[in-house]
Amino acid sequence: EVQLVESGGGLVQPGGSLRLSCAASGFTFSNYWMSWVRQAPGKGLEWVAKIKQDGSEKDYVDSVKGRFTISRDNAKNSLYLQMNSLRADDTAVYFCARETEYTNNFDCWGQGTLVTVSS
Amino acid sequence: DIQMTQSPSSLSASVGDRVTITCRASQSISTYLNWYQQKPGKAPKLLIYAASSLQSGVPSRFSGSGSGTDFTLTISSLQLEDCATYYCQKSYSVPWTFGQGTKVEIK
Numbered sequence: 001e002v003q004l005v006e007s008g009g010g011l012v013q014p015g016g017s018l019r020l021s022c023a024a025s026g027f028t029f030s031n032y033w034m035s036w037v038r039q040a041p042g043k044g045l046e047w048v049a050k051i052k053q054d055g056s057e058k059d060y061v062d063s064v065k066g067r068f069t070i071s072r073d074n075a076k077n078s079l080y081l082q083m084n085s086l087r088a089d090d091t092a093v094y095f096c097a098r099e100t101e102y103t104n105n106f107d108c109w110g111q112g113t114l115v116t117v118s119s
Numbered sequence: 120d121i122q123m124t125q126s127p128s129s130l131s132a133s134v135g136d137r138v139t140i141t142c143r144a145s146q147s148i149s150t151y152l153n154w155y156q157q158k159p160g161k162a163p164k165l166l167i168y169a170a171s172s173l174q175s176g177v178p179s180r181f182s183g184s185g186s187g188t189d190f191t192l193t194i195s196s197l198q199l200e201d202c203a204t205y206y207c208q209k210s211y212s213v214p215w216t217f218g219q220g221t222k223v224e225i226k
Contacts, residue, residue: 035215037163045155045163045206047215059213095162103169104210105153109162 002026002108004096009113016086016117022079022096022110030074033099035106036081038092049081050099086117121145123209125218133226138194140221142207147187151211154183154192158203167192199225
């Protein structure tokens, strides 16, 4: 069974840092682009970042450039999101998602992990 | 960046009704358009990819159409379990952008 499980969310003060993890199983992780997508409470979906199969290419939404870093460890079947200089508007549920090549859709999602930025 | 606009933002329909949701891109995205269903407290689920291809396991009452800038998601006969929020997503070029969502309720 294809599965993605996020962890690492929690309460952090403005300006603080947090590292999210996503453990993948049931598929060949190293064959897929992977993304992080977030959803603020009561709001819509926002794509955050993506990373190529070998980690050689990364893209970010403008609002997190210079603050967030996406990475992966194919040996551990894991995806990460290092979040620095966190702001209140980064408060959201963060989902990791598997991205299909060519059609670039998200065909598998984790259950999400909540990040709350508040003093 | 290309913007995605969904309409309506919400709708209420009866079981068995035909429901149509539209998504408009601010510039042409060919058929690089996907549709997702999200139920409260759950992760989104892929319904339609490449504008009109049905994801495996998704009921055939869901269909998608369109190309260029205008796209449609249709539920041919609304069921109770279709109560959810639906999002379009463009995958033509980064940033991948979602529409603002359409909440579908049952009358």
